[in-house]
Amino acid sequence: MKKIKLAIIGAGASGLCALKNAVEYGCEVVAFEQTKLVGGLWNYTDKTDKDDYGLDIHSSMYENLVTNLPIEVMCYPNEPFPKQHESFVSSAVVLNYYIRYAQKFNLESHIKFEHHVFRIRPLSNDKWEVIVKNLPRDMFVTYIFDSVLVCSGHFHTPYIPKSKGQEIFKGNIMHSHTYRSSKIFNNERTLIVGGNNSAVDLVIESSKNSKSTIWSHHLSPSPDMTQFERNVEEKSDILEIVSDGVKFSDGTFAECSLIIYATGYLYSYPFLSIDSGVLGGDYVKPLWMHCLCINNPSLGFIGLPNLICPNQMFQLQVEFCLTFMMGKKNLPSKDEMLKEMDSDLQQRWDKGLSSRKGHYLGHKHDAQLEYYNKLSQKASISPIMSCIVKMHAHAHHSRLKHFTSYRNVKYKVISEDDFEIEYLK
Numbered sequence: 086m087k088k089i090k091l092a093i094i095g096a097g098a099s100g101l102c103a104l105k106n107a108v109e110y111g112c113e114v115v116a117f118e119q120t121k122l123v124g125g126l127w128n129y130t131d132k133t134d135k136d137d138y139g140l141d142i143h144s145s146m147y148e149n150l151v152t153n154l155p156i157e158v159m160c161y162p163n164e165p166f167p168k169q170h171e172s173f174v175s176s177a178v179v180l181n182y183y184i185r186y187a188q189k190f191n192l193e194s195h196i197k198f199e200h201h202v203f204r205i206r207p208l209s210n211d212k213w214e215v216i217v218k219n220l221p222r223d224m225f226v227t228y229i230f231d232s233v234l235v236c237s238g239h240f241h242t243p244y245i246p247k248s249k250g251q252e253i254f255k256g257n258i259m260h261s262h263t264y265r266s267s268k269i270f271n272n273e274r275t276l277i278v279g280g281n282n283s284a285v286d287l288v289i290e291s292s293k294n295s296k297s298t299i300w301s302h303h304l305s306p307s308p309d310m311t312q313f314e315r316n317v318e319e320k321s322d323i324l325e326i327v328s329d330g331v332k333f334s335d336g337t338f339a340e341c342s343l344i345i346y347a348t349g350y351l352y353s354y355p356f357l358s359i360d361s362g363v364l365g366g367d368y369v370k371p372l373w374m375h376c377l378c379i380n381n382p383s384l385g386f387i388g389l390p391n392l393i394c395p396n397q398m399f400q401l402q403v404e405f406c407l408t409f410m411m412g413k414k415n416l417p418s419k420d421e422m423l424k425e426m427d428s429d430l431q432q433r434w435d436k437g438l439s440s441r442k443g444h445y446l447g448h449k450h451d452a453q454l455e456y457y458n459k460l461s462q463k464a465s466i467s468p469i470m471s472c473i474v475k476m477h478a479h480a481h482h483s484r485l486k487h488f489t490s491y492r493n494v495k496y497k498v499i500s501e502d503d504f505e506i507e508y509l510k
């Protein structure tokens with residue numbers, strides 16, 4: 086096994102996992118984190134525009150956020166959250182979990198805080214040049230590494246679909262990335278666009294605080310709208326925005342003063358040079374197993390897929406990448422990796438999914454577990470317990486049916502394969 090010098094970009098949940106394992110695998114490792122803190126987007130800030138160094142605010146965390154997954158699913162393997170009465174907890178509890186994880190494994194000593202990764206490019210000798218800005222000193226420093234794991238998250242560059250008339254709207258248009266508090270809804274006629282977790286949370290908050298709430302989404306089957314505290318009107322796609330409201334594709338019009346797009350994010354890596362071997366955007370390509378760069382396999386990405394058990398998957402992806410980067414196992418040929426990626430993507434396109442779902446694991450039944458099992462088989466590493474994937478599926482489906490009450494349960498692992506549920510209210 087080769088000893089490698091590894092750079093990790095970011096010290097959020099995926100970067101911490103990468104760091105812990107890289108140290109255990111015997112790598113010489115440095116993690117670069119542009120903020121002063123571990124935990125990534127779980128660090129709430131009121132700011133929405135730039136930080137003290139003029140960098141874009143990274144976190145999309147909002148006040149009073151309660152997790153959309155149970156902590157029994159969210160933990161790293163063999164690292165349970167401290168005992169809690171509830172399964173769904175505040176962002177402060179989650180942040181604390183990451184701080185304790187970093188302390189327990191002495192990870193902070195490997196992290197260069199307030200260091201912004203500015204440019205990463207491959208060199209002709211199979212190494213990577215990493216140019217980093219030391220923010221307090223206002224100074225650029227160049228490092229050379231054998232391998233790089235990108236753990237910079239993918240919920241920071243908003244995707245807002247273009248609609249005719251956006252520029253003439255007299256009210257406010259924003260993305261959920263800059264949503265912080267329900268105060269914003271006071272006296273507004275609000276339209277929320279999107280059907281993912283943030284959209285649902287915002288509809289719930291808006292229904293309690295806005296003058297009126299409209300929800301434009303693609304969820305199918307249509308959710309039970311009687312569960313919201315006050316009336317929420319469902320609408321189809323936006324056809325056109327006018328100065329005081331929105332025309333929808335079903336021919337109806339609704340007056341509104343605030344539009345929030347909870348329409349997801351783009352995969353954006355402004356620090357990767359054009360010759361790094363990957364392209365971002367709707368999804369990152371070409372990657373083997375959604376994490377290893379096929380053109381330059383000493384570059385890996387942790388955490389890209391959606392609809393996942395996050396930290397469990399991070400652990401698998403990190404060990405998978407390290408196994409091949411350190412030569413514990415040999416990579417398949419480039420052609421084989423490309424073929425495997427193409428067939429995996431084709432399954433999504435055949436189902437009619439858009440390119441924005443290139444890393445989406447919910448495209449077929451059991452796809453999540455199948456992906457995890459493949460990672461563990463290919464790299465000969467420990468698989469994840471199937472009860473965790475089952476709890477994820479349970480929480481996901483119950484959220485789709487019972488937006489406002491799915492959190493009132495406590496999950497409990499009872500064996501590798503099984504879990505049980507206690508109803509709290």
Ligand SMILES: Cc1cc2nc3c(=O)[nH]c(=O)nc-3n(C[C@H](O)[C@H](O)[C@H](O)COP(=O)(O)OP(=O)(O)OC[C@H]3O[C@@H](n4cnc5c(N)ncnc54)[C@H](O)[C@@H]3O)c2cc1C
Nearest residue numbers: 095097098099118119125126152153201202237238240395
């Ligand atoms: C609103 C919201 C709610 C969510 N709720 C849940 C939930 O309930 N449960 C759940 O499991 N998941 C949830 N998630 C998903 C969550 O993003 C992941 O679970 C996980 O925390 C992501 O960790 P990460 O380390 O990959 O990314 P991040 O947490 O985004 O961390 C990336 C880190 O990289 C740093 N960084 C970025 N660029 C650079 C650079 N150029 N140089 C140096 N450092 C850099 C950032 O400062 C940051 O610290 C939610 C996401 C959002 C947006």
